[in-house]
Amino acid sequence: MARPRSEDARRKALVAASDLLVERGVAHLTIDEVATRSGVAKTTIYRHWPERTSLIVDAVNVNLEHVGPPDTGSLRGDLEAFFGGMIRSDLSGNVAHIIPCLVEAAGRDPEMASLLERIGSERERVMKTIVAQAVERGELRVDLDIETLVGVIVGPIVFQKVVRRRPLTEEYVTACLDIALAGLVA
Amino acid sequence: MARPRSEDARRKALVAASDLLVERGVAHLTIDEVATRSGVAKTTIYRHWPERTSLIVDAVNVNLEHVGPPDTGSLRGDLEAFFGGMIRSDLSGNVAHIIPCLVEAAGRDPEMASLLERIGSERERVMKTIVAQAVERGELRVDLDIETLVGVIVGPIVFQKVVRRRPLTEEYVTACLDIALAGLVA
Amino acid sequence: MARPRSEDARRKALVAASDLLVERGVAHLTIDEVATRSGVAKTTIYRHWPERTSLIVDAVNVNLEHVGPPDTGSLRGDLEAFFGGMIRSDLSGNVAHIIPCLVEAAGRDPEMASLLERIGSERERVMKTIVAQAVERGELRVDLDIETLVGVIVGPIVFQKVVRRRPLTEEYVTACLDIALAGLVA
Amino acid sequence: MARPRSEDARRKALVAASDLLVERGVAHLTIDEVATRSGVAKTTIYRHWPERTSLIVDAVNVNLEHVGPPDTGSLRGDLEAFFGGMIRSDLSGNVAHIIPCLVEAAGRDPEMASLLERIGSERERVMKTIVAQAVERGELRVDLDIETLVGVIVGPIVFQKVVRRRPLTEEYVTACLDIALAGLVA
DNA sequence: TGTTAAGCGAGACGGTACGTCGCGTCTTAAT
């Protein structure tokens, strides 16, 4: 019966939050500034998101590029296509800058944890498709544990970028894939 | 005429900080509470550490177990010994809980970045010793890039624990090592 | 062509406002709560009363007992009858609790000032009738300034109740009347 | 052992509050503006006064002129001197503007009530001295109830100024005193 | 006897102020 929540206000706040997220990082995103920038009142922001973290959760999602599974005809090609996309978008872009914040926040905030989970799941789902295609093509054994498999392929890359904080070169990615694939088909 | 800085105060503050770090996480560690708990005045804390992060840096170090390189006679044995140690100490313990905070903080704070670097280096140094021993024994080729190699072995494990936030089972570690080693000797 | 304003809504809002006025005092009467309690929408309330104070004005009037001039045959009797009524209604009841609010609001809000004026006038008009009757009966001199006269009789009573905030006993009223009447006929 | 509360901060905040009180009235005095004007941080203000009303209480006291009892040699002279002072200071000045706010607030806030009580007591104490001197001089009977007596003299004046909100002329005061004194000595 | 404009409930909106928390700096007295 009442007026519906303004989608416009929501969008404007989200854009402002998303921008500030990239500019200042999670810890320095303030609701007050989101309000000022977006022209949306602080109270309205709190009507849409019960607390700071909830807004951040959504703002992060805005920054995520939602990639689909490639199908190049070979496992190697699919992986390179996938990680090539990740390198260009997520890991070289804004998200790489934000993920550690999420990981950190996830340690205390269940909502953050579930966001992180969702982000991970989406990427893992793509990985599973790639692997399933490879299994179908006979490039991989059927009996491999998918969680381990994803860990072996994705782990070194995420580790390099997020934990080690070193640039994610094509050489590094290629070398890791070489080793992992060699180990998998062996 | 001057009194030296009290090592006692420093230690008490550090212990309290370390405890709170584990209890509440980095973001909710407040200097005020460290002061209250430890009985050390806030002023004194700021005298010993110029800012919050510096204290956290030291508090993290307290929680780190400093492991040396094993020498079991085989690469496989060395790795299992090493990661077994890590599983028991760092990654199953408090540090896994703290690393994301450091990673996050490293994004903004150079000092944090260098702490993270130091922690990483220490572990990487051990890894390098293990690898060198393996090369010496003829278990590995000489031409492998050490950074890639460490990434391939450590990446999946850290990824599982820190980013995926899933329990680090012996099966997972074993499976990852199997694949990586197979790929490396191939 | 249009529907007339609902008298029912007006009444319900007014009752709720009047209740809250007594329960919480003017300063803590919120439109939101009047709306919630009465079941009348905030919009509707604002349609009936342009602002908070207007509603309060009307709510006060609801609480007022409108007394007529007594005619006991003597000034003394009339005054005792009149103030007896005031003691029982206004000053011992809710209104005494509200008057200071009005007085305060009158300082800023002309509408409030005029309400206060109206309330005062009504009572003063009764007083004037009583005095006129007394003059007619020869109990009082003709040349007395009516404003002063009312002030001398009403002042001590209102002062006791409203400013001093002490209970308005029959003894106090009698004693004040004794003195004032003695002074007036002297 | 710690630093004492800054008397300077307290004073500056109080002055700003006192000014705003007169400028805007009790209801529109905001802590934020007191902070801005005084240059004292809002948190500091809250350290000194637990809540808005406490600050107002003190700010009102600043505006009060603390008058002593006159001794002109006659009751009449003393009263005129006293009320002349009140007319010049309190009732024509800022306090008359503030008292209704206090009276209103006293209805809900015990601290306000006690402030009002204190203000009243101080003035009543002076009145009692005046009366005692008159009794000593034989101008008044000994058996008069002091509360009633003060009410009879002060009531009409306060009523005129505070409740009726009409100007407090010398004629009105004189006329009231005439009647009251006539009644008292009768 | 429909039509239709206003009234209505619900509640979202932009604001302003609230009172609180933690930061990093400072002052003071005591050791």
Add this chain to the structure above:
DNA sequence: ATTAAGACGCGACGTACCGTCTCGCTTAACA
């Protein structure tokens, strides 16, 4: 000179009401 204690300026937090503004729905007066 260093410490414990804690006050200080600052900036952000999340909340409460204000008075205004849509929303659909209901309803009485007019056509």
